[in-house]
Amino acid sequence: MPVDCAIVGGGPAGLNAALVLGRARRSVILFDDNKPRNAVTKESHGFITRDGIQPNEFRRIAHQDIEIYPSIEIKADTIVEIKQENSVFTLVTEKGHSFEAKKIILATGLKEVLPELDRVKEYYGKSLFNCPFCDGWELRDKALVVISGHPAVFHVVKNLYNWSKNLVVCTNGTSIITEEQKEQLLQKGIPVYEQKISSLVGQNGMLEKIILEDQTEIEREGGLISPDWVPASFGKDLGCKTNDYGGIEVDDFGRTSVPGVYVAGDATSILIKQLIVAAGEGNKAAIGVCSDLIQDEF
Incomplete structure (x- = not known):
């Protein structure tokens, strides 16, 4: 039955x-x-x-x-x-x-399915998250990064700006953000890095810096990533x-x-x-x- x-x-x-x-x-x-x-x-x-x-x-x-x-x-x-x-x-x-x-x-x-980045699983759920409404309070006022090559990255950045004004964007080798969007972000003091990410650096799951393939180093305390x-x-x-x-x-x-x-x-x-x-x-x-x-x- x-x-x-x-x-x-x-x-x-x-x-x-x-x-x-x-x-x-x-x-x-x-x-x-x-x-x-x-x-x-x-x-x-x-x-x-x-x-x-x-x-x-x-x-x-x-x-x-x-x-x-x-x-x-x-x-x-x-x-x-x-x-x-x-x-x-x-x-x-x-x-x-x-x-x-x-x-x-x-x-x-x-x-x-997380992006293929060095040691990304060590940081995910500890200092890198995917939802600002879930974890934005814990990230408030910190130096943050948005790591995303998705079309919605501009929307994600605008959302996270509600919790912290100290933001950078890493698109990890993609050119998904338009010139107009880049200009809007720069007006808010948010730079966009389109180089590929070489590595994530930190200890015990807490992000400290991002190293790009051209050896640019960006000090960050956490942020959002788009699976x-x-x-x-x-x-x-x-x-x-x-x-x-x-x-x-x-x-x-x-x-x-x-x-x-x-x-x-x-x-x-x-x-x-x-x-x-x-x-x-x-x-x-x-x-x-x-x-x-x-x-x-x-």
């Missing part, structure tokens, strides 16, 4: 979706391989009552909340394939088990339409273009990647699932 809903992903979106469905007396199986995108994050911010919480502690409290509801089952396994036949979804795990569900919520988030964001392929494999931002297109309740498939969290957009937003989207997707199950039953 298929469960009412299978949730793929045990981050804030998946956990909150499970909570709402459990409270709605729906049978739920949540697949969580405990490989979060924010594994390097020391603290999570922007979630009222949980500001500064460690991700592992957030997960522990969430599991504690969910355990109250007997219709929720958590599986420590990785989904490798999802098939649909006659309105029933079959989920195959890495361990070779199969499970059936009437509806599925994809809360798989995104995989981060590439790679979504899981389940949505596309099932035929879900994508949006202009590279995520899966959904309505206000997480419904995709494929009946029975819902998406919540970072997988819907590469633009906003925050704990509280993902949890809220999990809530809405769960309400969408429950509403559609009720409609099916009538």
